[in-house]
Amino acid sequence: MNGKHSLRNNILLGLGFALMVAALYMVFIYVPTDKYTGIVQRIFYFHVPVAWVSFLAFFITFVFSILYLWKREVKWDAIACTSAEIGVVFTTLVLITGPIWAKPVWGVWWTWDARLTTSLVLWLIYVAYLLVRNFATEPARGARFSAVIGIVGFIDVPIVFLTVNLWRTQHPTAIIFEGGLTTPMLITLLVCIAAFTVLYVLLTIQGANLKSMETDVNRLRNTQAE
Amino acid sequence: MNKLFIRILVIFWKDMLTELRTKEVITSVLVFALLVLVIFNFAFGMRADGMEFVAPGILWVALTFGGVLGFNRIFAVEKENSRLEGLMLCPVDRAVIYWGKLAGGFTFMLAVAIVITPIFLALFNLPLFLPKLALIIVLAIIGFAAVGTLFSAVAVNTRARDIMLPILFLPVVVPVVIAAVKATVPVLAGKSWGDILTWLQIMIAFDIIYLVVATLVFEFVLEE
Numbered sequence: 001m002n003g004k005h006s007l008r009n010n011i012l013l014g015l016g017f018a019l020m021v022a023a024l025y026m027v028f029i030y031v032p033t034d035k036y037t038g039i040v041q042r043i044f045y046f047h048v049p050v051a052w053v054s055f056l057a058f059f060i061t062f063v064f065s066i067l068y069l070w071k072r073e074v075k076w077d078a079i080a081c082t083s084a085e086i087g088v089v090f091t092t093l094v095l096i097t098g099p100i101w102a103k104p105v106w107g108v109w110w111t112w113d114a115r116l117t118t119s120l121v122l123w124l125i126y127v128a129y130l131l132v133r134n135f136a137t138e139p140a141r142g143a144r145f146s147a148v149i150g151i152v153g154f155i156d157v158p159i160v161f162l163t164v165n166l167w168r169t170q171h172p173t174a175i176i177f178e179g180g181l182t183t184p185m186l187i188t189l190l191v192c193i194a195a196f197t198v199l200y201v202l203l204t205i206q207g208a209n210l211k212s213m214e215t216d217v218n219r220l221r222n223t224q225a226e
Numbered sequence: 227m228n229k230l231f232i233r234i235l236v237i238f239w240k241d242m243l244t245e246l247r248t249k250e251v252i253t254s255v256l257v258f259a260l261l262v263l264v265i266f267n268f269a270f271g272m273r274a275d276g277m278e279f280v281a282p283g284i285l286w287v288a289l290t291f292g293g294v295l296g297f298n299r300i301f302a303v304e305k306e307n308s309r310l311e312g313l314m315l316c317p318v319d320r321a322v323i324y325w326g327k328l329a330g331g332f333t334f335m336l337a338v339a340i341v342i343t344p345i346f347l348a349l350f351n352l353p354l355f356l357p358k359l360a361l362i363i364v365l366a367i368i369g370f371a372a373v374g375t376l377f378s379a380v381a382v383n384t385r386a387r388d389i390m391l392p393i394l395f396l397p398v399v400v401p402v403v404i405a406a407v408k409a410t411v412p413v414l415a416g417k418s419w420g421d422i423l424t425w426l427q428i429m430i431a432f433d434i435i436y437l438v439v440a441t442l443v444f445e446f447v448l449e450e
Contacts, residue, residue, distance in 0.1 A: 069446050117400075124397035131393060135384040145380045148443050149394065152376070155439055156398045163401040163428055167408055 009205060016202050019195035026188040034185075043101040045188055049196035051094045051119070057087030057200060058126060058154055065150035068143065074215050075208065077143040080150055082207030084129050086200060091123040114165040121160045125153035139218070233318050237326025242333070244303070251299045252337060259292035259342045263349060281350045282410035286403055288342060289363070290370070293335050294392045297374030300331050301382040310382075310448075320445035324375060328437075331378075332371040339363050358413045358422065362406055365429040369402040372436040379447045405429045 027045045034041035064080035067073075098116065099109040110116065129149045136142030245251060266284040270277075304310040313323060343363065347354050374395055381390035409425035 069443075121397050121400050124393075128394045128397065131386075132380060132384060132390065135386045135390060137383065137385060141383060144446055144449065145383070148376075148380060148446055151443060152373075152436075152439060153398065155435065156401070159401045159428075159432055159435070163404050166424060166428070167404055 005205075009202075012198060012202050012205070016195065016198040019191065019198055023188075023192045023195040026191055031184050031188040032182075037105050040101055040104045043097050045192045047094060047097040047101060048189060049193040050090050050097065052193055053196045053200045054087050054090035054094055054119075054122070056197070057083045057090060057204075058122065058150075058157070060204070061087060061126075061129070061150045062154035065147035069147050069151075074143075075212050077147065078208040078211035078215070079204060080147060081133065081143070082204050082211060084126050084146070084150065085207065086203050088123065088126050088130060090200075091119060091126065094119055095123060112164070113168050114161050117164045118157060118161040122153075122157055125149070125156065129153065139215070230319070230322060233322045234326045234329060237313075237323060238329040238333075241300075241327070241330035245330075245334070251296060252334065255292045255296045255334075255338055256341055258295055259288040259338060260345065262288040262291055263342070263346055267349070277350060278411075278414060281346075281352070282407045282414060284350075285343070285346045285410065286366075286407050288346070289335075289339060289366070290396070290399070290403060292338050292342070293367075293370045293374060294395055296334050296338065297331055297370075297378045297395070298381070298388055298391050300327050300375055301378045302387065305382045305387075314448055320448050321441045323448065324379075324441060324444040327379075328371050328375045331375050332367060335367045335371060336364070339367060352414055353416075356413055358419065359410060361426070362409045362413065362422070362429070365426060365433060366402050366406040368433045369429060369436060370399060372433060372440050373398050376440040376444060376447065379444070383447075401432050402429060405432075 023045075027042055031042070031045070033039055060083040061080045064076045064083065068076040068080055098119075102111075103109050129146045132149055133142040133146045136145055263284060266280075266287060270280050270284075301310065304313055316323075343359070344354055346352075347356070374391070377391055377394040377398075381387055381394060384390050405425040405428040409422040409429075412421040
């Protein structure tokens with residue numbers, strides 16, 4: 001890790017660890033079982049924070065893609081790319097935990113409502129982001145192209161959501177959540193959101209540092225080769 | 227402003243001339259789109275009833291996938307003959323290149339749609355004169371061309387050239403496809419403008435947003 005930030009990083013690590021342990025305790029032991037949907041409802045405490053983090057990750061990718069195209073500093077691209085990778089992983093988790101929850105509760109694995117469809121399209125757009133990076137002929141080009149995808153793709157997300165919403169209001173939709181959140185449930189959810197957000201920040205910092213170092217090493221290697 | 231327009235026209239005319247002389251892209255895409263129409267008909271079991279539900283989807287799959295094929299060519303021809311560098315050497319704004327290519331892409335897709343749509347309508351025993359459908363198709367094609375031209379420039383500079391464009395293009399144009407299909411359903415059933423107004427608005431908004439964004443972002447794609 002970067003020396004001058006190691007105190008900050010260690011604090012974050014400790015905080016993240018504590019939050020995650022607390023989250024696990026609260027989800028599996030503290031919070032009472034939901035009387036409408038039963039045990040499977042506990043997935044909600046992982047599903048919602050993971051979904052929130054995946055959107056946060058793509059927003060960060062969007063912002064840092066713009067910054068990278070504007071300033072061309074490698075560290076902006078490193079953050080954008082790492083954030084996109086984490087975003088893809090978290091979106092995959094959303095798309096897996098969602099159906100696991102949905103099957104016992106709604107009776108179906110999937111429905112084409114606005115939230116699910118937008119998550120799926122989001123996943124596809126950011127997989128394309130990663131593919132463009134990998135298939136580019138040089139890393140600098142890959143960075144530039146994926147930054148373009150990061151911007152164009154993110155702008156598409158609200159459009160997709162609105163369009164599917166409009167489409168689906170013509171059909172009956174499954175009710176996402178019945179009843180309100182009792183206080184223990186709300187606290188548990190907030191702790192989980194905090195835990196996953198800290199996890200995201202930690203992973204992004206680590207990953208971005210790693211990528212920056214990789215780029216530096218490659219640059220040095222190329223200079224030495226001349 | 228006039229100069230800009232003339233430059234765009236020059237790029238557009240260059241592409242038109244090339245295509246008119248060889249006609250290779252338009253013929254292959256037309257045949258492909260026709261095949262899609264036919265195969266999907268078989269895929270849906272060739273039922274006589276219930277066809278009004280699947281027919282719009284079939285038309286739009288044909289146009290979308292034909293479009294992907296066509297947009298692949300927009301920059302691929304430049305890349306193949308090393309003309310991309312020549313194009314980039316021209317002392318013009320990158321946005322001009324984008325709009326020139328966009329005009330070509332749009333015209334190309336329009337030509338495909340003009341041939342495919344009447345065939346589609348005849349194959350499915352639908353009325354042939356549908357001005358509302360024409361409007362839907364034009365709006366959708368603008369959206370496809372706006373996104374397709376931009377992503378074609380990206381895809382052509384990667385290693386997995388041909389497969390990269392659909393992967394980039396299809397998720398992003400989901401709103402256009404949804405709006406186009408949902409608007410086509412009432413039109414084929416003979417409904418009025420009121421039913422399709424929202425979908426038209428979505429397509430117009432998408433077109434404007436993406437034309438602006440792509441124009442702004444295109445210079446970062448054609449760089450060296």
